[in-house]
Amino acid sequence: MVMGVPMAWLSELKALVSSSTGYDDHHVLHQETIGILAFEAAATMARLVSLYKALSEAEILRLRSDTMRSQGVAYLNSTNQPFLLRLACAELMTELDRTAFVISRFDKKHHGLTQVKRFIRVYSDLKAGNCSDLEQSWFSKKRAEKKVRKMEKYITATSKLCTEMEVLEVSRQKLNKQCNRYSGPMPVSKVVSNATNDLLADIKAQDQKIHKLKEESLWSKTFNKVIGIMAPLAFFIFARICSVFGPFVPGLPAVVTLDGKNSSISFAPVSKLRFPSRLSSSGPMEKQAVINSKEVPIRNSCPIFGSKDQTEPHGNWKKLLEAPSKTVGGSSMALRYADVIVSAEKLLLMKSNSNESKGESIVRDEIYEMLPLRLREAVRRKLRECWRDPGPLDGSLADGWKEAVERIMRWLSPVAHDTLRWQAERNMDRRHCFDPKPKALLLQTLHFSDMDKTEAAIVEVLVGLSCVCWYEERCHESLRL
Numbered sequence: 001m002v003m004g005v006p007m008a009w010l011s012e013l014k015a016l017v018s019s020s021t022g023y024d025d026h027h028v029l030h031q032e033t034i035g036i037l038a039f040e041a042a043a044t045m046a047r048l049v050s051l052y053k054a055l056s057e058a059e060i061l062r063l064r065s066d067t068m069r070s071q072g073v074a075y076l077n078s079t080n081q082p083f084l085l086r087l088a089c090a091e092l093m094t095e096l097d098r099t100a101f102v103i104s105r106f107d108k109k110h111h112g113l114t115q116v117k118r119f120i121r122v123y124s125d126l127k128a129g130n131c132s133d134l135e136q137s138w139f140s141k142k143r144a145e146k147k148v149r150k151m152e153k154y155i156t157a158t159s160k161l162c163t164e165m166e167v168l169e170v171s172r173q174k175l176n177k178q179c180n181r182y183s184g185p186m187p188v189s190k191v192v193s194n195a196t197n198d199l200l201a202d203i204k205a206q207d208q209k210i211h212k213l214k215e216e217s218l219w220s221k222t223f224n225k226v227i228g229i230m231a232p233l234a235f236f237i238f239a240r241i242c243s244v245f246g247p248f249v250p251g252l253p254a255v256v257t258l259d260g261k262n263s264s265i266s267f268a269p270v271s272k273l274r275f276p277s278r279l280s281s282s283g284p285m286e287k288q289a290v291i292n293s294k295e296v297p298i299r300n301s302c303p304i305f306g307s308k309d310q311t312e313p314h315g316n317w318k319k320l321l322e323a324p325s326k327t328v329g330g331s332s333m334a335l336r337y338a339d340v341i342v343s344a345e346k347l348l349l350m351k352s353n354s355n356e357s358k359g360e361s362i363v364r365d366e367i368y369e370m371l372p373l374r375l376r377e378a379v380r381r382k383l384r385e386c387w388r389d390p391g392p393l394d395g396s397l398a399d400g401w402k403e404a405v406e407r408i409m410r411w412l413s414p415v416a417h418d419t420l421r422w423q424a425e426r427n428m429d430r431r432h433c434f435d436p437k438p439k440a441l442l443l444q445t446l447h448f449s450d451m452d453k454t455e456a457a458i459v460e461v462l463v464g465l466s467c468v469c470w471y472e473e474r475c476h477e478s479l480r481l
Contacts, residue, residue: 032109033219034218034223039158040102041106042433044099044102044230046435047098048237049152049155052236052237054092063441064081072415077448085249086248086320088245090317090318092241096234096238100119103119103120103230103231106223106226109223122231123235126235126253129253138232138235140236143232144233144236147233150229151233151436162430164206164210164213171199179196242265328446329442333372334419335420336370337419337454337455338416338420339370340371341415343367343370345416346363348405351465351468375455378459379459379466386463386467402468404464405465405468409461412457412461414444422441
């Protein structure tokens with residue numbers, strides 16, 4: 001036993017991830033195929049591939065240079081880069097834990113309740129830092145790339161299988177409706193109609209297609225093979241997270257990355273990571289958030305967590321992702337505010353395109369219905385100030401309001417779209433379940449956005465749009481008179 005790792009079951013897991021054959025031929029469960037669980041396995045593989053791609057050099061560079069430095073994230077969320085990296089690490093680790101839980105359930109089905117759950121034991125020791133005795137080939141980049149290519153092939157085939165099975169179900173329902181149309185005895189010519197024959201031929205052809213896809217997809221694969229594909233990639237992803245976020249997140253095992261085309265990651269002996277005792281704050285949040293129409297200040301942002309939270313290691317990643325009460329996510333308003341912002345963007349586009357002005361009133365009514373009472377009152381107060389001295393009937397005033405709204409929307413709109421994208425990517429829809437692309441992160445959404453600043457920006461946008469509409473209506477009325 002080394003570092004508290006039982007060598008007996010560790011050697012068995014090494015055999016699992018190194019081949020697709022069973023451990024003991026006499027065990028019947030080793031030959032059991034996953035069957036209907038193929039769709040859950042494909043979704044889990046898609047999450048693993050998505051995590052793998054999200055941790056690539058290009059994606060990490062984009063995260064640090066574009067996403068974290070965008071005006072919307074910097075102004076509404078934080079300019080504290082180490083803090084934002086810790087949020088990204090927490091979300092990726094939470095997603096990896098979800099996949100590890102599914103793999104452990106497959107491992108449990110594979111070996112039965114009385115057998116040792118080998119994958120989850122290794123994964124737990126890996127997270128605890130007891131990883132010096134693990135198979136080093138699991139952390140090879142070249143091997144991980146091979147696993148990813150194999151997973152992508154299985155994900156595609158299983159997704160096609162799901163689609164064809166849905167088509168088959170629709171054809172069978174149509175056939176049942178035709179057969180149930182007649183309640184009593186009927187002539188043979190009516191029963192065996194051309195439409196029924198066509199449906200029967202389609203169902204037969206569909207059955208053959210599904211049978212072939214079952215052989216190509218995960219449906220016909222054994223639990224042993226599926227676990228052997230997913231387990232090593234999960235270990236590599238954990239090592240990659242430690243390699244990327246180790247300097248910024250306390251508590252992660254120390255790793256050493258070997259450069260080169262076939263680079264691999266080695267776990268160093270368990271030790272405390274270097275981490276600054278205090279992280280520089282991005283500045284206190286202004287109580288009265290004022291949106292400058294000319295330029296968006298990004299020098300200050302909401303310090304969501306105090307210095308105590310910033311120095312302590314976080315084992316509970318889900319707790320780190322919980323938004324405080326003074327944020328949009330903590331108030332459970334992220335989706336509604338995102339919908340309001342996107343609708344306002346739609347109205348702004350209508351104002352820019354005169355051919356789409358017919359649906360303006362509908363969009364304005366939708367925005368008003370989505371606003372909570374607090375925002376409605378804030379918009380009314382701001383509009384009363386504008387209407388006290390409307391000024392001369394000048395088209396340049398409307399253009400000025402429109403330009404001000406456009407400046408705000410340039411940084412506010414991407415955050416709203418990322419919020420809706422984040423929510424859509426985590427739905428149970430098949431298009432997203434089997435999508436292996438990197439997903440949006442919470443740090444680029446409205447989840448951690450300061451409530452006062454977000455509402456102030458929305459009010460400025462809605463007041464600006466209202467003034468644009470008001471001036472245009474006055475111009476039209478003046479021309480008619």
